[in-house]
Amino acid sequence: MTLPRILVTRAIYPDVLDHLGRHFEVDSNQADEAWDAATLIAKLQGKVGALTTGGDRVDAALLAACPGLKICANMAVGFNNFDVPAMTAAGVQGTNAPDVLTETTADFGFALLMATARRLTESEHYLRAGQWKRWRYDMFCGSDIHGSTLGIIGMGRIGQAIARRGALGFGMQVIYHNRSRLDSATEAACGARYVDKDTLLQTADHVVLVVPYSAASHHTIGAAELARMKPTATLVNIARGGIVDDAALAVALRERRIAAAGLDVFEGEPSVHPDLLTVPNVVLTPHIASATERTRRAMAKLAADNLVSFLLQGKPLTPVNALPSVVAAP
Numbered sequence: 296m297t298l299p300r301i302l303v304t305r306a307i308y309p310d311v312l313d314h315l316g317r318h319f320e321v322d323s324n325q326a327d328e329a330w331d332a333a334t335l336i337a338k339l340q341g342k343v344g345a346l347t348t349g350g351d352r353v354d355a356a357l358l359a360a361c362p363g364l365k366i367c368a369n370m371a372v373g374f375n376n377f378d379v380p381a382m383t384a385a386g387v388q389g390t391n392a393p394d395v396l397t398e399t400t401a402d403f404g405f406a407l408l409m410a411t412a413r414r415l416t417e418s419e420h421y422l423r424a425g426q427w428k429r430w431r432y433d434m435f436c437g438s439d440i441h442g443s444t445l446g447i448i449g450m451g452r453i454g455q456a457i458a459r460r461g462a463l464g465f466g467m468q469v470i471y472h473n474r475s476r477l478d479s480a481t482e483a484a485c486g487a488r489y490v491d492k493d494t495l496l497q498t499a500d501h502v503v504l505v506v507p508y509s510a511a512s513h514h515t516i517g518a519a520e521l522a523r524m525k526p527t528a529t530l531v532n533i534a535r536g537g538i539v540d541d542a543a544l545a546v547a548l549r550e551r552r553i554a555a556a557g558l559d560v561f562e563g564e565p566s567v568h569p570d571l572l573t574v575p576n577v578v579l580t581p582h583i584a585s586a587t588e589r590t591r592r593a594m595a596k597l598a599a600d601n602l603v604s605f606l607l608q609g610k611p612l613t614p615v616n617a618l619p620s621v622v623a624a625p
């Protein structure tokens with residue numbers, strides 16, 4: 296029997312590959328080579344499905360060059376690497392990996408917030424460089440987390456999980472901004488109050504960004520928004536590169552217009568704006584908010600299960616688009 300052929304674009308857990316291999320003929324990239332767009336298109340020839348990661352751009356050009364493709368299953372909850380309207384027009388199913396990473400990513404968002412507000416990496420560099428000769432009363436004074444005001448932009452699954460940590464664990468006042476307000480029961484469960492974006496920026500001691508990237512959310516934080524924030528405030532971006540204008544942020548950090556920033560995602564990553572590498576008051580991590588062993592396995596398994604469920608039963612588990620149903624001719 297001929298099995299459907301699929302592509303796994305990056306190295307992945309061997310047992311997840313074995314799982315896929317029970318249902319499909321699998322072409323994988325276990326060497327984890329860097330593929331450009333042309334190579335990805337070449338590898339996709341003859342394939343009906345692909346397990347993709349956030350670095351694989353699925354756009355109209357790729358779809359036109361891969362007419363046999365039926366599904367791309369992203370091993371990420373964010374799917375801004377997909378041109379969703381083009382996929383729908385081409386009849387290609389897209390799926391993502393929500394929920395399984397929510398609490399892990401929220402843990403990291405909080406860790407990055409604390410590291411940023413309490414100047415963890417800056418003080419460690421100082422110690423490692425042998426500069427700690429004696430104690431001083433104001434040495435590495437940061438800002439408090441407990442009892443402060445946490446502003447969350449993007450109050451979805453992860454934003455709410457961060458809000459619960461802040462309100463219940465640290466006694467923070469939590470304010471949030473979305474395009475649409477949550478229902479009152481959900482607001483109460485995460486101890487959060489809805490405000491407009493300007494009020495959030497002006498009021499919050501700590502601003503955390505967890506909004507998906509889209510044309511609408513591009514540069515949600517730029518020079519004008521940074522100017523509205525308190526000079527003592529911290530900014531944390533675990534959302535996506537492009538949500539923050541990184542060049543404007545580097546200027547604001549250098550000029551101490553805000554106190555500090557914690558960044559897990561960057562415009563043009565894995566490149567990082569050179570000015571962000573030289574300012575001291577920023578904590579930088581390489582897009583690892585979902586990176587625990589258990590969660591990365593769960594993300595890979597969910598992406599694989601989407602391929603199996605869609606290609607064998609026509610039912611995507613976590614779809615990001617709805618394909619038009621086939622209407623029978625009269």
Ligand SMILES: NC(=O)C1=CN([C@@H]2O[C@H](COP(=O)(O)OP(=O)(O)OC[C@H]3O[C@@H](n4cnc5c(N)ncnc54)[C@H](OP(=O)(O)O)[C@@H]3O)[C@@H](O)[C@H]2O)C=CC1
Pocket residue numbers: 372373374393394396400448449450451452453454472473474475476505506507508511512533534535559560582583584585
């Ligand atoms: N750094 C990392 O490793 C990780 C990063 N992420 C990022 O986090 C994002 C959020 O994930 P998750 O919480 O599961 O997603 P959800 O879809 O559950 O939440 C997104 C929230 O953002 C709000 N939102 C969307 N667009 C805008 C906008 N333009 N302005 C203000 N609010 C907006 C939505 O509300 P509304 O529609 O009402 O505006 C919604 O509440 C992902 O898309 C991904 O980019 C996720 C996991 C790991």
Ligand SMILES: O=C(O)C(=O)[C@@H](O)[C@H](O)[C@H](O)CO
Pocket residue numbers: 347348349350370371372373374396582584585
């Ligand atoms: O889920 C997301 O949206 C993420 O940003 C991360 O969890 C992924 O690790 C990354 O996108 C690689 O696919």
